[in-house]
Amino acid sequence: MHEAHREAAEQHELAAHAHRTAAEHNESGNDDAGKWHEERALEYANHAYWLAREAHSKSGQMATV
Amino acid sequence: MSTRYNNGSHYENHQRAAELYDGAAHAHRVAEQHGQDDHLSGHEHSRLALEQSQKAYEHTDGISGQHGIAAFRHDDIAALAHELWQARGCPEGSSEEDWFHAAEELRSQARSPKRSLRSEDEPTFSEPPELARSADKVFNRMSVRPASKR
Numbered sequence: 001m002h003e004a005h006r007e008a009a010e011q012h013e014l015a016a017h018a019h020r021t022a023a024e025h026n027e028s029g030n031d032d033a034g035k036w037h038e039e040r041a042l043e044y045a046n047h048a049y050w051l052a053r054e055a056h057s058k059s060g061q062m063a064t065v
Numbered sequence: 066m067s068t069r070y071n072n073g074s075h076y077e078n079h080q081r082a083a084e085l086y087d088g089a090a091h092a093h094r095v096a097e098q099h100g101q102d103d104h105l106s107g108h109e110h111s112r113l114a115l116e117q118s119q120k121a122y123e124h125t126d127g128i129s130g131q132h133g134i135a136a137f138r139h140d141d142i143a144a145l146a147h148e149l150w151q152a153r154g155c156p157e158g159s160s161e162e163d164w165f166h167a168a169e170e171l172r173s174q175a176r177s178p179k180r181s182l183r184s185e186d187e188p189t190f191s192e193p194p195e196l197a198r199s200a201d202k203v204f205n206r207m208s209v210r211p212a213s214k215r
Binding site: 002005006008009010012013015016017019020022023026027034035038039041042043045046047048049050052053055056059060 | 079083085086108122125126128143
């Protein structure tokens with residue numbers, strides 16, 4: 001369960017980084033690069049959310065033991 | 066003034082999303098720490114972390130939808146990953162592998178210029194038939210279609 005939360009945190013940090021990179025590219029007018037990083041952000045976001053749900057599910061199992 | 070900076074600009078939306086993900090990451094670190102000390106407290110922090118994750122995810126999904134990027138969503142990947150996992154005999158400890166295969170397959174289909182939503186079209190990819198069939202099943206029930214076909 002601890003491992004699941006750690007992995008979730010890492011994926012959230014990657015998503016945050018991808019969003020910031022996308023923002024920088026958009027700000028400088030490099031929309032293609034911005035879009036590429038936005039796609040990566042979506043992938044990290046998908047995976048982060050999935051890990052978060054998995055972590056919470058495992059946490060529930062631990063709490064009821 | 067550039068339209069990028071008006072009314073929910075790309076820049077501002079991405080910065081807001083990044084802040085939400087920072088918050089979610091912090092919440093998961095806290096849940097991890099509390100889980101080591103106290104399972105009940107850890108579970109409550111886990112719930113809070115999940116709420117943060119959902120809020121951040123919905124923000125990203127909204128941005129991507131506005132920009133025509135949301136070719137597939139979390140549930141679509143999860144459905145395909147689950148089918149791939151089942152097709153491999155439900156092995157333990159390999160969910161990451163199935164997840165990334167599923168995401169890669171959906172991404173490659175969404176980007177394929179030959180991809181069509183018409184059922185009579187022939188498959189346009191050269192992946193193993195099992196993977197292709199599973200991906201097609203997910204595409205057929207997807208609520209969000211590949212961006213290039215909207």
